[in-house]
Amino acid sequence: MKDTELVGVQKTLSPVLRAKALDNRLPDPILGDEYAEQAMRRLDPDYDNRRFGTSQIGLAAVVRAKAHDDWARSFLADHPDAVVLHLGCGLDARVYRIDPPATVDWYDLDYPSVIELRQQLLPPREHYTLIDSSVTDLTWLERIPRARPVLMIAEGLVPYLTETDVRRLLTSVVDAFPTGQIQLDTVPVWAWRTSKWDPTLRKYDAQFHCGFNDPAALADWHPRLEYVDETPMNDSPVLMAKAPANIRRMYRLMNLLPGMKRSTRIVRFRF
Ligand SMILES: C[S@@+](CC[C@H](N)C(=O)[O-])C[C@H]1O[C@@H](n2cnc3c(N)ncnc32)[C@H](O)[C@@H]1O
8 A cells, every 4th residue: 555545535644744744854843753754754765855845844734733632641641541532543643642551542543545554654552443444434433442531533634524424423422432522623614615726635636525613613512512622723832932933924924814823723622
């Protein structure tokens, strides 16, 4: 399996992986993900010789990954017996970055071809299971142990699903577990509606299928679900502190437009 054999939305894992690998080249990285760098080297033997402009790094995606990591670490510190559902995992190395204790059971889920590629690039570990399924075929949920706290992470996934599928997913997870945290990111309605013209998405034959102007309102879908908070991405303090000066300037300019400043919303729910 090669990354060139991925199709449609599966290909969207590549720019995110590259962003994480390039972040690791910075003198003071935001995420510091050596697994991403190693995976890039395996996928592209010339990777180390390639020069990328700093503006090509895509640091906002790295900030998003760090935000999800920070929330996940804090939940797992309070719930060392948790089950983690990392949905639409792509080639993200979160389980290795976080390195949870053996009391946590971690599930990484993505399409079969992505999981096949993952198996070639990332090592197995104890208490860690790969699920090769579409997230929308909810029969995968039957394989997960219940009666334990759950941490559901959907990074860069929700916009590629329909609202109906997101709703079914969230309500099924809440129904299946006694307690838990759901962390995900969404795009606003304008970004969804214009996504078929987005040059990056077009390059990967992908488009968004849902958008939310008020992602906190997803909590209304289930009586046990509560919105907790949101964490910034394009104007995050870590981006402003660590990004190279030209990238900081680019984001400051972009953030003058409120729509761009909140072009991705990273939100957390509990139940
Ligand atoms: C933008 S990438 C993000 C990958 C990873 N979460 C990260 O941040 O590096 C989107 C991922 O969602 C996966 N995906 C999209 N729709 C999916 C579905 N219906 N079922 C399973 N995975 C899906 C894609 O295959 C891809 O790996």
